[in-house]
Amino acid sequence: MDASLFTKMLSDKSVTDLKKLGYKYPQADIKEFVELLDTGFYKTLPLKDFNGGNLVYLESVAQVRLSAAKVLLTPQASTQLYGVKAMEEEIISTFTIEQIDTSRDSVRKILSGYAPSDESENRIYGMKKGLEFISDPANKISEETIYQLYQLTIGAFLPEEDRLLPGSKYRHDSVYIVGDKVEHTGLPWQKLPDYMANLVAFVNEESSMNDLLKAALIHFYIAYLHPWFDGNGRMARLMHLWYLVQQGYSSALFVPLSEYVEKSRKGYYDAYTLAEQNARISGVLDATPFLVYFIENVYHKLGSALPAPSTTDTFKKALEQGGVTEKEQALWHFVLSAYGDGTFSTKQLEKDFGNAAYATIRSFVLKFEKLGLLTPQKYGNRVKYQVTK
Structure with missing residues (x-):
């Protein structure tokens, strides 16, 4: 097979669908293409299919950032x-x-x-x-x-x-x-x-x-x-x-x-x-x-899915400088675990955390908003908060 044709087929967006690839190229080319993949491009895995053959994958196609x-x-x-x-x-x-x-x-x-x-x-x-x-x-x-x-x-x-x-x-x-x-x-x-x-x-x-x-x-x-x-x-x-x-x-x-x-x-x-x-x-x-x-x-x-690195760094810096109390640290960890990237209200946090007075919750939320760790979301007269992304 011509090298340019092989490269074109390997870079085709349908390379993971051989049936669809077969609509674009002659069957003889598909057969030769697969043979070339098998001889030098597939990464062989020590796992077997039902017939005892090795599983493979295309490392050049499966790339994780x-x-x-x-x-x-x-x-x-x-x-x-x-x-x-x-x-x-x-x-x-x-x-x-x-x-x-x-x-x-x-x-x-x-x-x-x-x-x-x-x-x-x-x-x-x-x-x-x-x-x-x-x-x-x-x-x-x-x-x-x-x-x-x-x-x-x-x-x-x-x-x-x-x-x-x-x-x-x-x-x-x-x-x-x-x-x-x-x-x-x-x-x-x-x-x-x-x-x-x-x-x-x-x-x-x-x-x-x-x-x-x-x-x-x-x-x-x-x-x-x-x-x-x-x-x-x-x-x-x-x-x-x-x-x-x-x-x-x-x-x-x-x-x-x-x-x-x-x-x-x-x-x-x-x-x-x-x-x-x-x-x-x-x-x-x-x-x-x-x-x-x-x-x-x-x-x-x-x-x-997780807080931005800058958010994590800001919290660490505030903690190292003594600007975060033990209770506030516990509340922050709870917020990360319980709400992830979702929103919450001060009343909801008070109810879910269950081990702090409302005044403590309110103080924590306002302080962490000021630090840039929590972002307010307004819904009419109500305010909910979310971990800053």
């Missing part, structure tokens, strides 16, 4: 295990993706420490326990801890027919993901122990792959294998977060990754479909469509 990693690496001064507001959105969004009914009031109730009162709240409680589990650095990723996470988060709340057999970490029968037609068949259950052991080895080995891409690939592979009868999507998203936490991305649990996925849900499912559709054309399972989806729709949209 450094700013995305910086957002997730931003240290959190909060003593919270996770951002409460972020995890409220995470739970609501992950359930919405899987079409599980829940309510924001119930999520807030469970995250506030109340006991569940029905089946829906049991599921929320499971997610809360799962988030607490993956936030603990002592819980390293292994087959045993993945099983513990699954049982804690999902398995304990399933009907009898969907539960794992005693002594089994994975499903014991076939599973089909069905839309208008059968869209995906999970890995034959007999192969799951070997494939999951291989995934855990990949998770824990040193590799040259970008951490954010590796987390997204783990996410993709869990959903591809479908190791359980139910809850595979939730587990894929939890595993994604868990890997980032294990790699030291301290803000991973302070941004609602699933909220970004839910907002682009069609693209999320289409990315899985594209990967399998391309494999039928090329004979290679290329994870690039999913990685590109995640880069464009999640990672590169995280910039506004």
Whole structure:
């Protein structure tokens, strides 16, 4: 193939959709293009497809901006295990993706420490326990801890027919993901122990792959294998977060990754479909469509999820100069955790914080507004505040 034609095809915006690329170029060119990718451009991964072939991805196409990693690496001064507001959105969004009914009031109730009162709240409680589990650095990723996470988060709340057999970490029968037609068949259950052991080895080995891409690939592979009868999507998203936490991305649990996925849900499912559709054309399972989806729709949209570095620096400076009391520091950490980039009123903060008089709350808000850390938002005669971006 002519080098200029190959370069043109590689830079084509349809490069992650071989069927669409086939509408623009002759099939002979598509065949030669894929062969060239296979000989020198695909990065081979130590994960297997259902036929035993290696997964691949195009490193030149799946590029994450450094700013995305910086957002997730931003240290959190909060003593919270996770951002409460972020995890409220995470739970609501992950359930919405899987079409599980829940309510924001119930999520807030469970995250506030109340006991569940029905089946829906049991599921929320499971997610809360799962988030607490993956936030603990002592819980390293292994087959045993993945099983513990699954049982804690999902398995304990399933009907009898969907539960794992005693002594089994994975499903014991076939599973089909069905839309208008059968869209995906999970890995034959007999192969799951070997494939999951291989995934855990990949998770824990040193590799040259970008951490954010590796987390997204783990996410993709869990959903591809479908190791359980139910809850595979939730587990894929939890595993994604868990890997980032294990790699030291301290803000991973302070941004609602699933909220970004839910907002682009069609693209999320289409990315899985594209990967399998391309494999039928090329004979290679290329994870690039999913990685590109995640880069464009999640990672590169995280910039506004956390306070601007200048806001964090301003707070640190005021703290170092003795301009912030212990109570004000606690209130600031609470605001970051409880409201994220949302708005709140002084009355709401007084009620939610629960350990300060209204005069203290009012003084804190006015002082932090003056410091430039809080920005007022006027709604008629009412004023709400938001962490300065």
